[in-house]
Amino acid sequence: MGRFLNTIFILFVVCWICSFTNKAIAGNAVKTDVRIIHASQGQNHIDPKLSDLAEELSTVFKYTSYRLIKEKNMGLNENQKGVVKLPDERSLVVIPTRINGENIKYQINIFKSGNQVFSTQILLKNKRSITIGGPKFKNGYLLFNISGKTL
Amino acid sequence: MKKACKIYDEKTIGKFVDNELSSEKSKTISEHIETCPICDSITAKYNHLSNIFVQSTSKQLDKIDTDLLGQNVLEQIKREENNFFKKVFDYFSPKLYLKIASIVAIMIISLTYFQERLIRPLDIIGPSAIVNSVDGNVSSVMIFETKKSKHTIIWFSEA
Ligand SMILES: [Zn+2]
DSSP states (O other), X not given: OHHHHHHHHXXXXXXXXXXXXXXXXXXXXEEEEEEEEXXXXXXXXXXXXXXXXXXXXXXXXXXXXXXXXXXXXXXXXXXXOEEEEETTTEEEEEEEEEEOSSEEEEEEEEEETTEEEEEXXXXXXXXXXXXXEEEEETTEEEEEEEEEEEO | XXXXXXXXOHHHHHHHHTTOSOHHHHHHHHHHHHHXXXXXXXXXXXXXXXXXXXXXXXXXXXXXXXXXXXXXXXXXXXHHHHHHHHHHHHHHSTTHHHHHHHHHHHHHHHHHHHHHHHHHHHHXXXXXXXXXXXXXXXXXXXXXXXXTTOOEEEEXXXX
């Protein structure tokens, strides 16, 4: 019986150490998903792929329609540039500048016709997302939902 | 039941088929078989059986009579059946502690995995992101978060 408990103890310690190394290893790359959304006050419509986010956004915005224009999933290393082409000659550049298990530091830039129109530095909680919005588009606005998850 | 031969019994014919009799007796029996349909059919039957057994147990065939051999084959089949139950039984017997330990280990691993998912929602109490800086050709910028999941939103108006 003592042997049995010993084995359990050793395995427990191994698992415990593994859970730490797992956190230490995380931080090499980050899965970055960008969703480009068109929000407007047009006909009631919520894209099924946006149901989670739209519900959240509807608590602060008065838009009735949320359409997913584009989705891009990228695996980015630290300081690797992720570019997403947007409508109206716009583009979004996302760079994870620092990655650790808890947070991801992102540099996010928005360009229009090659000129930078907006830039921000954020510290995103791992496995969560941020929404940036503002550019006018087709009787509504463009929203960019950026989520990050360490690999 | 078949009619039995009045001169030779089945066992003797079996020994004849297996070449276990003296050459003299073998010769007598082979002559008898020519005239006795009962012994002839027994010989045919034993020849057929020995052909089957020869393939797997040719060596034993020289020493053991076919009745016993048949029994051995049946026992072998039985043993293989028992083997399966033995394997199942083995899993729960000798190194039982190792097996339980491995099950416990799997449980711990899955717990640490689910722990992340179960504890995560508590993190939602804080904002999803902290905005360090905002810059650009904009007329106004608003930073706010949703009530429920504290989802961070940056809203800017292009100049
Ligand atoms: Zn006969």
